[in-house]
Amino acid sequence: MEIKLKHFKKHCDSRGQLVAIEDENDLGFPIKRVYYIYGASNEVRRGFHAHKELQQYLICMSGECKILLDDGHEKEVVLLNDPSVGLYIGPSMWREMFDFTPGAVLVVLASMHYSEMDYIRDYNEFIKYCTEANEGSQ
Ligand code: T46
DSSP states (O other): OOOOEEEOOEEEETTEEEEOOOIIIIISSOOOEEEEEEOOOTTOOEEEEEESSOOEEEEEEESOEEEEEEOSSOEEEEEEOOTTEEEEEOSSOEEEEEOOOTTOEEEEEESSOOOGGGEEOOHHHHHHHHHHHHHHTO
């Protein structure tokens, strides 16, 4: 599985770091929604779904957390602990977020407004969806 980590340009000087993100230029899609997760304890595991169309960049702005990615064939775990790095997650990718450190803030830049219709929240349905998509592309 190809993990797409984007290293955003850092403007560093004696005052600290500044990162600017421009949607089409840096992400490749217009940002329609921003949301963030904070106050998640270390025992918590979130996500457990895939999306049909949604594209997102996940950035851990403070602290760290791990993201499990599952494309229906392979699983990978990515550690996010750098506010200048974004993890791209496209359609048909199961994700779980876990191991949040105290004070961790996970910011998500999303290509679509919120739509529950875009979610696949059942793992068996996700595998079926991937299989059908593969068959359709052959
Ligand atoms: C994702 C991962 C990384 C809204 O009303 N609007 C929103 O934009 C979002 C994202 C959520 N909600 C509501 C829906 C639920 O009642 O907030 C509640 C918690 O959402 P959910 O259980 O889906 O949260 P996570 O952390 O499991 O997943 C979220 C995103 O939903 C998902 O798209 O990729 O973060």
